[in-house]
Every structure is written in structure tokens, then in C-alpha cells.
Amino acid sequence: MKILTIAAKELREYVLKPGSISWGIVFPLVFTLAFAVRFGDIDHLAPGLLSISILFGTSSFVSSSIIFERRLRTFERLLVAPVSYLEIATAKILVGTLFGIFVGVTSMLVLRLFMAYAIWNWILLLLFMTLSGLAFSALSLYVSLRVQNPINAMTWLNLIRLPMIFTSGAIVSLLLFPRWFLAVGLLTPMTYSVDGLRFSMLEYYDVVNPAYSGLVMIILTMIFLYLSIRSIKNLY
Amino acid sequence: MAAETIVAKNLSKRYGDFTAVNGISFKVKKGEIYGLLGPNGAGKTTTVRMLTTLTSITSGEAWINGYSVKEDRLMVKKSIGLVPDVSNLYDELTVEENLRFTAKLYGAPMENVEELIKEFNLPAKRKFGKLSSGFKRRVTIAAALVHEPEVLFMDEPTSNLDIRSAKAVRALVRALNLRGMTIFLTTHNMIDAELLPHRIAIMEQGKIVAEGRRGELKRLVGKGVIVRFSVEPVSSTLLKVLESYSPAFDEGRISVLVDDVDDFLDHLFELRKTLGFRVTYLSTELPSIEDVFMELTEESPCPCGGCPI
Numbered sequence: 116m117k118i119l120t121i122a123a124k125e126l127r128e129y130v131l132k133p134g135s136i137s138w139g140i141v142f143p144l145v146f147t148l149a150f151a152v153r154f155g156d157i158d159h160l161a162p163g164l165l166s167i168s169i170l171f172g173t174s175s176f177v178s179s180s181i182i183f184e185r186r187l188r189t190f191e192r193l194l195v196a197p198v199s200y201l202e203i204a205t206a207k208i209l210v211g212t213l214f215g216i217f218v219g220v221t222s223m224l225v226l227r228l229f230m231a232y233a234i235w236n237w238i239l240l241l242l243f244m245t246l247s248g249l250a251f252s253a254l255s256l257y258v259s260l261r262v263q264n265p266i267n268a269m270t271w272l273n274l275i276r277l278p279m280i281f282t283s284g285a286i287v288s289l290l291l292f293p294r295w296f297l298a299v300g301l302l303t304p305m306t307y308s309v310d311g312l313r314f315s316m317l318e319y320y321d322v323v324n325p326a327y328s329g330l331v332m333i334i335l336t337m338i339f340l341y342l343s344i345r346s347i348k349n350l351y
Numbered sequence: 352m353a354a355e356t357i358v359a360k361n362l363s364k365r366y367g368d369f370t371a372v373n374g375i376s377f378k379v380k381k382g383e384i385y386g387l388l389g390p391n392g393a394g395k396t397t398t399v400r401m402l403t404t405l406t407s408i409t410s411g412e413a414w415i416n417g418y419s420v421k422e423d424r425l426m427v428k429k430s431i432g433l434v435p436d437v438s439n440l441y442d443e444l445t446v447e448e449n450l451r452f453t454a455k456l457y458g459a460p461m462e463n464v465e466e467l468i469k470e471f472n473l474p475a476k477r478k479f480g481k482l483s484s485g486f487k488r489r490v491t492i493a494a495a496l497v498h499e500p501e502v503l504f505m506d507e508p509t510s511n512l513d514i515r516s517a518k519a520v521r522a523l524v525r526a527l528n529l530r531g532m533t534i535f536l537t538t539h540n541m542i543d544a545e546l547l548p549h550r551i552a553i554m555e556q557g558k559i560v561a562e563g564r565r566g567e568l569k570r571l572v573g574k575g576v577i578v579r580f581s582v583e584p585v586s587s588t589l590l591k592v593l594e595s596y597s598p599a600f601d602e603g604r605i606s607v608l609v610d611d612v613d614d615f616l617d618h619l620f621e622l623r624k625t626l627g628f629r630v631t632y633l634s635t636e637l638p639s640i641e642d643v644f645m646e647l648t649e650e651s652p653c654p655c656g657g658c659p660i
């Protein structure tokens with residue numbers, strides 16, 4: 116109940132604050148378009164591009180929300196209210212996920228224009244977008260709460276999300292790298308998003324069985340949720 | 352416990368090697384305005400943050416309404432309202448949306464929001480971010496009251512406000528207290544300290560150096576009392592007798608500084624009987640809280656107050 120109250124407030128607040136949102140949408144769209152124009156048929160790139168969109172959408176949204184709230188100290192309003200850290204963190208993750216789905220669907224509509232084949236399974240695709248949104252939001256929440264000074268959150272986030280683009284097989288399939296690199300790929304949270312999305316769109320996967328991908332993303336969400344709650348405790 | 356709304360026992364907060372609050376103890380009675388007075392960096396905000404569960408307590412204990420701040424955080428949170436030193440509502444939301452959100456967060460009835468808007472005369476439809484700092488503070492106070500807390504914590508409630516807004520906030524604090532609200536406030540402002548608290552604790556470098564009612568603190572520094580009076584007619588005999596008090600004359604009034612008011616007044620009224628004058632004006636004045644503060648706190652060797660050099 117209070118989770119929804121907080122989530123609704125976040126949505127209202129950030130929808131009204133255009134600056135923070137547009138970056139989360141514009142970047143993925145420009146990125147997608149750039150690849151589409153460069154490569155023409157992008158069926159095999161589409162899952163990776165979609166995952167990148169969701170990653171950048173959610174992480175920009177969640178981190179800017181936390182950075183603002185910590186700097187303006189509105190975050191303390193939540194901490195002093197009779198609401199648990201779990202409720203606060205869950206609300207933030209939910210709103211981030213919702214935004215991630217929105218960015219994902221928008222990107223998908225654009226990608227669709229450049230794809231030769233039809234989407235294999237839209238429902239599964241929506242499910243994997245949601246799971247990706249959850250895992251990425253939780254990861255971003257943790258990073259934004261882990262840093263002492265909220266200004267550093269963006270730097271840390273970039274140190275994590277930029278390399279992930281390459282180690283997840285989002286652009287170049289992990290199967291094309293030397294075998295040892297597969298280990299790096301499997302340690303990258305984004306790998307499971309990319310492969311899950313790939314399976315929903317194209318009915319095949321590169322390395323991870325989609326059932327495992329889904330499971331791993333749920334587990335990652337819970338781990339980062341737990342770590343986020345611990346970070347709130349450590350910060351205050 | 353019932354009569355004491357806040358109890359702090361040996362409360363300490365350390366940040367690494369630095370001790371921000373150093374074993375302070377005090378009790379605040381129900382219905383009282385209690386003021387923590389101290390210079391910047393004394394540890395006032397840290398104390399408020401510990402009492403309101405916003406930061407962990409390094410050692411010691413505190414209770415609010417009988418609930419342990421360490422153990423019963425949820426009950427403590429429900430019992431308190433906090434007006435932080437920075438007005439921190441959501442800029443993009445209107446005043447009404449901000450208050451409604453707070454009400455939902457605390458599970459308080461929505462009627463409270465309407466009442467507060469009316470009572471505090473708030474611009475319901477304006478965005479919080481667009482308000483003047485005086486109105487922001489008013490809304491922040493209203494937001495702290497939405498769930499009808501037992502205790503209101505106010506960290507520097509008049510800082511960064513113009514004179515008029517500060518005066519309005521002081522009036523608000525008094526009005527809330529008259530309705531029975533227990534208020535714990537911090538300030539480095541001598542006007543606040545002079546006008547608001549029933550009892551004051553003077554804090555310096557993490558420690559409480561003095562505590563008591565205003566009058567008690569003033570007598571504590573033992574600077575004497577100023578007695579001002581006018582008599583008619585003024586005789587040369589009277590002036591001669593008063594000479595031992597080294598009086599000052601100002602606009603027809605005579606001022607003397609005495610250690611014991613009672614002794615002096617006894618003396619004055621004896622003289623009145625023998626000399627036959629009328630007392631047309633009489634007042635006594637204690638030293639100001641500022642005087643007390645200057646007397647009880649040490650001047651730091653360095654203006655920053657706490658640097659290691």
C-alpha cells in the first residue's frame with residue numbers, strides 16, 4: 116500500500132520534471148537509430164539494443180531520482196516516516212521498472228521498423244523486458260545508494276554499464292569471443308537480459324537457457340534489493 | 352515515564368574518530384518547549400537526527416513517549432513530527448499534493464490536510480518549489496503535523512528566514528505549544544532562545560554545558576539584576592543614599608545593578624517610608640540569554656569551531 120503511494124508520488128514528480136526523463140528516452144532512441152541506419156537489417160542486434168535501452172532508461176531514471184532526493188534531502192522524509200527501508204527500496208525499483216518497460220516498448224516500436232522477421236512471442240518479450248527492468252533498477256538503486264556522495268553515482272554507473280554492453284554480448288555475440296570470455300559474460304548481469312530478450316524475439320539464444328535467464332534476473336533483483344536496504348542503513 | 356516525552360541518557364554520536372555528540376542526557380516534559388542552544392557545529396542537528404531515527408546512536412539510549420529510539424523505531428516514527436533545518440518537500444508537487452502524500456505515508460485522515468491548509472493559510476495549488484523560503488518553512492511545519500504527532504522536532508526553525516517570517520514561525524511555535532504540543536527545537540538564534548523555550552540546554556562541542564529555565568540560567572551566571580525605577584519627588588538625600596549603588600540616570604529613570612533584588616527593594620521601600628516619595632515606575636531585568644551564552648561557552652581558539660589544528 117505504502118509502496119504504491121511512494122511509487123505514485125515518484126511517477127508524478129518525475130513526469131513533471133522533464134529533464135531527468137528525456138535523457139532516459141532520447142539516448143536509447145538515438146542509439147537504436149544509429150545502429151539501424153548503419154547496419155540496415157538489425158534482427159540479430161535488436162535484442163542487444165533493446166537491452167541497452169532498458170539499461171540506460173532504468174539506470175538514468177533511478178539514479179537521478181536518488182541523486183536528487185539525497186541532495187535535496189527529500190529522501191529523509193521517507194526515512195523518518197513509518198515506512199520500512201524495504202518498502203522504500205521496492206517502490207523505487209517498481210517505478211524504475213515501469214519506466215524501463217516504457218522505454219523498452221518505445222525502442223521496440225522503433226526497432227520493429229528495421230527488422231525483417233516478426234517478433235516471435237510478444238508476451239514473453241514483455242516478461243523479459245519487465246525482468247530486465249527489475250534487475251537493472253535494483254542494480255542502479257544499489258549503486259546510487261552505495262556511494263557516499265550522490266554526485267559520484269553517475270560515474271560509478273557508467274563504469275558499470277558501459278563495459279556491460281560488451282561483456283553481455285549485446286552487440287557482438289559471446290559465441291564469437293574466445294572461450295574464456297564466456298566466464299566474463301556469465302558474470303555480467305546484462306547477459307541474462309540480452310539472451311532472454313533474444314529468445315522472446317527470435318526463438319533462439321546464444322548461451323543461457325531462457326528459464327535460467329529469468330531465474331537469474333529475479334535472483335539479481337533480490338540481491339541488489341537486499342544490498343540497497345543495507346546501504347540505506349549504512350548511509351544514515 | 353508518562354510525564355516525560357523525551358528522555359536522553361548518555362547519548363553519543365561518533366563519526367570515525369570525531370565525536371559529534373558526547374554523552375548528553377536530558378528530559379523533556381509533556382507540553383514543554385525545550386530548546387537546544389549552541390553555536391554551529393555544536394552537535395544540535397546530530398542530536399535531533401539521533402532522536403528522530405535518522406541516524407544511528409553510537410552509544411547511550413533515548414526514549415520518546417516511552418518507546419526506545421533504538422528498539423521501537425516504528426512507534427517512535429509515528430509519535431514524532433520533524434521540521435528539518437532545510438525545508439525538504441517535493442518541489443514539483445503542489446502544497447496540497449505534498450501534504451496529501453505525507454498523510455498517506457502516515458495513514459492519516461485526509462481531512463487533516465484540508466484543516467492544515469486552512470489553518471496555516473497555505474497556497475494549496477502552488478508548487479512547493481515556487482514558494483518563498485518563509486512559506487516553504489510554513490508548509491514544512493504543516494507537513495510535520497499532518498499525522499498529529501505527540502512531539503514536534505524543529506531544527507533551527509527560524510534560520511534563513513527574513514525577520515517577518517521568523518516572527519510568524521515563532522508565533523506558530525507558541526500557538527502549537529499552547530494546544531499542548533511538546534516541542535524540541537534547536538537554535539543558534541538568541542531571539543528564539545529568549546522567546547520560545549521553557550527550558551534551555553546550552554550545547555557546545557557535543558556536550559551540554561548548562562541546562563535550566565531561562566531565569567535559572569540567568570541567575571546561574573550571577574551577573575546580578577538590573578532594577579530600574581522612578582520616584583517623585585527625587586530628593587538629594589535619596590540620591591546620596593543611592594550613590595553606593597553607582598546608579599545610572601536615563602529619561603527620568605534610575606537604574607542600578609544589584610546582586611540581590613529582594614534586599615534592594617526592601618531598602619528602597621524603607622527609604623520610601625522615611626523620605627515619603629512615590630514610586631512611579633519599577634522594573635527588573637535579568638541579563639540576556641546572550642550574556643549567559645557568552646559567559647558559559649568558551650570562545651574557540653579558531654573560528655571554524657572544531658578544526659584539529
Ligand SMILES: Nc1ncnc2c1ncn2[C@@H]1O[C@H](COP(=O)(O)OP(=O)(O)O)[C@@H](O)[C@H]1O
Pocket residue numbers: 366369370371389390391392393394395396397398657
Ligand atoms: N555525517 C557526518 N560525518 C562526519 N561529521 C559530521 C557529520 N554530520 C555532522 N558532522 C560533524 O559533527 C559536528 C556537529 O554537527 P551538527 O550536529 O550539524 O552541528 P549543529 O547542528 O550544532 O551546527 C560538526 O563538526 C559536523 O562537521
Ligand SMILES: [Mg+2]
Pocket residue numbers: 395396397436506507
Ligand atoms: Mg544544525
